[in-house]
Amino acid sequence: MSQLGFLHPTGLGLSGSCTRSVSSHRDGFRIRPHRTRLHATQQKTAGKDGDAITTREKDYSEWYLDVVRAGELAESSPVRGMMVIKPNGMAIWDAIRDYLDAKIKQSGARNAYFPLMIPQSFLTKEAEHVEGFATECALVTHHRLRLNPETKQMEPDPESKLEEPLIVRPTSETIIWHMFGRWIGSYRDLPLCINQWANVVRWEMRTRLFLRTAEFLWQEGHTAHESAEEAREKAIEMINVYEDLCVNQLAIPVVKGIKSPMERFAGAEETYTVEAMMQNGWALQSGTSHFLGQNFAKAFDVTFNTSVEGVTDHVWATSWGVSTRLMGALIMTHSDDSGLCCPPKVAAIQIAIVCIWKKADQKEMVLGAAKDVAARLRSRGFRVELDDRDGMRPGAKYYEWERKVSLPGYRRRATIHKQVMHIENKNICPTGCSLADGDGTTGCGKRLCVLRSENWGTQVWSSCGREF
């Protein structure tokens, strides 16, 4: 977890036993061949304005930031390197959290919460650990502000200086192992499997929304075991949980492997990783699981009475985590030059209903029908946004939603049959084209998603035959 930089795939120490082939089609998700649409979108973004998205070809890094901005996922804050996660971004993280939390509980771990701040002396107990984190931590040194009588400015009150500085946690191994020392006495207390959802701080010099930020959100699991074998098995079990999350929930193909000694977590014996391949060839570390050996148990002197009378031993440990950095992998895997694409399982907004009317007397009818459709979709568990804004041109609305709500593998606009709507006003159709015919094909030959009226109330299908 100490390695937050981009890792080129050739830099990975891949273990044959842990590596599996990456397929571009997996588990029902279709990963789009993004490049095929470059030409069309290049034309579209040719007249770049303040809201436009830089093409990937022109500047991949700028493209990424444009997608994050246009999708209203996050933005930078007035605190250097710390981001604000906006509602669209938070909804994705909450969906990831819900899924992963259930999987972690299934693995036998229970949630707990440990202090945000760690005494400086704790961090220095494990030699490699302090080397890995001492140069990038936020230090709390005072606990009160005072008004300086001369400068008339607020300043840290010198009398409130702490005897020992506190470190805002960059990771929680040290404080958790201190507590494990209190809780573990016998083999009966093992395995002890704890998970924490928390914020952590690492004073990164160069930051980038989601990918590398001074503060980020994550879960960190910490486990203690009787034997090296059991601990190593747990570390591998959890990297498999992360692989499942990436592949089956986020539709991100990953390569699973073992980090080279250089790239290991500071304090680990072995670091397992899942690495995602970005469209420009970058590999992005998306989750890691560490076999810690007895390093932290020895640093914090955590021993247990084994099941053999009179024999004690240091416990064996793992830690494992994924962070909001995974959001970066998600965005870069699926999005294109038109903006954000997000797999439906975690999309903040799965369906946007854009209401269009020409004359004032049409407004009520259109809004009524749209609200009815929205309510029916919501009752079936879809996350629906209804755009009833007045005084905005249809083109501007489409442009905005196209970049916020996009499902990989599907065209972006949905036609709703008039048979479903029972409304003759064709402007309800958010495509702006004529209504789709029975098999979901318009006159211009483009395939569209349709809500089939005959299946209404039981199934919602796309024109390519997939349920969504």
Next chain:
Amino acid sequence: MSQLGFLHPTGLGLSGSCTRSVSSHRDGFRIRPHRTRLHATQQKTAGKDGDAITTREKDYSEWYLDVVRAGELAESSPVRGMMVIKPNGMAIWDAIRDYLDAKIKQSGARNAYFPLMIPQSFLTKEAEHVEGFATECALVTHHRLRLNPETKQMEPDPESKLEEPLIVRPTSETIIWHMFGRWIGSYRDLPLCINQWANVVRWEMRTRLFLRTAEFLWQEGHTAHESAEEAREKAIEMINVYEDLCVNQLAIPVVKGIKSPMERFAGAEETYTVEAMMQNGWALQSGTSHFLGQNFAKAFDVTFNTSVEGVTDHVWATSWGVSTRLMGALIMTHSDDSGLCCPPKVAAIQIAIVCIWKKADQKEMVLGAAKDVAARLRSRGFRVELDDRDGMRPGAKYYEWERKVSLPGYRRRATIHKQVMHIENKNICPTGCSLADGDGTTGCGKRLCVLRSENWGTQVWSSCGREF
């Protein structure tokens, strides 16, 4: 939210329109008349050992800490005033969070996340706000440790001193209002309703687990509106959400009212509160909702174009929050001298199955049956713990579980009919008594919870006829 002390009920400025009578029976939960059992439990804890629970009569504060410890809910950490929330406590908070998060989303707010640290200059923008928080904040002043070449000790690197100290958020009004200034331009952007689940830090001098800690977990809602009326309505709507949480989910009777000007949140025009009555007569603030007027909008100059052409105005605001302090109210409302009682809806462990065997050849049969029952209960959504520990006396197991798993309104031990279990070994019964008869009454006349075999698979009933 600045008032974290115990509030005596006579100190509350109660508004007639907001106050409602408190009933000891509400919404299907039965609040026990705790005092009636004092005599019996006093006898029980007379021979106090290291694990025993102080009686409420002897020392109410000690009793509270004993209940938290014996229930394994939380414990103090090596960082002054910061607690470790243990899995049993975290499960309760997670259950509160799940319920409240859904209610907050229903109210129209969306989750977001803002930086942990706030520039010092932000806190000082609202005059009353800084007065309320400047004397109890954690200040980050450096971002790197170095090894002092002379003392050979680690210390904050003087070269890493920040130009402006950062304050670990005591509450997020200031950073959020800075961002609102970026996001709000027109009446079309309003109302803007944001919620955040986060940790906050207030450097309290005297701390007490859950009730008053230097770091605590909470949700904080922040909303912006076109008019004072709409904002005030939102503040009242959210205090009603908190009342519902307390009464219907946590079975805590509360008095709803308005804080006196002295007790208002620092920066608010009006503070609404729900106050819970503890068994010793203390009133405990359990949730607050603030009508902020235009104070923060003016401090951060957040204006909007009204729907009237050419007219701008500052927006109107609310903020509202409940914290892990609510856990203190929960514990003190329901528990007694035997230990923790927790309403079933949020109990970490709803049912404990204690396995007892005398001879080695009984072990397999008992464990097999117990695992089967546990699986069936879990599949129906119950949170079940199975105690299969070897080499521990039955009495010690009962004693431990009695203090960890307790449902108010019900006796603590459950008898499972042998008809259900299909096992003749009566030691499976965790009461240690003879098996309960058909109507759930034992020979000693005590009413017990029973899982009725005739209803197995469809309903689980207590002996008093209530489903749980």
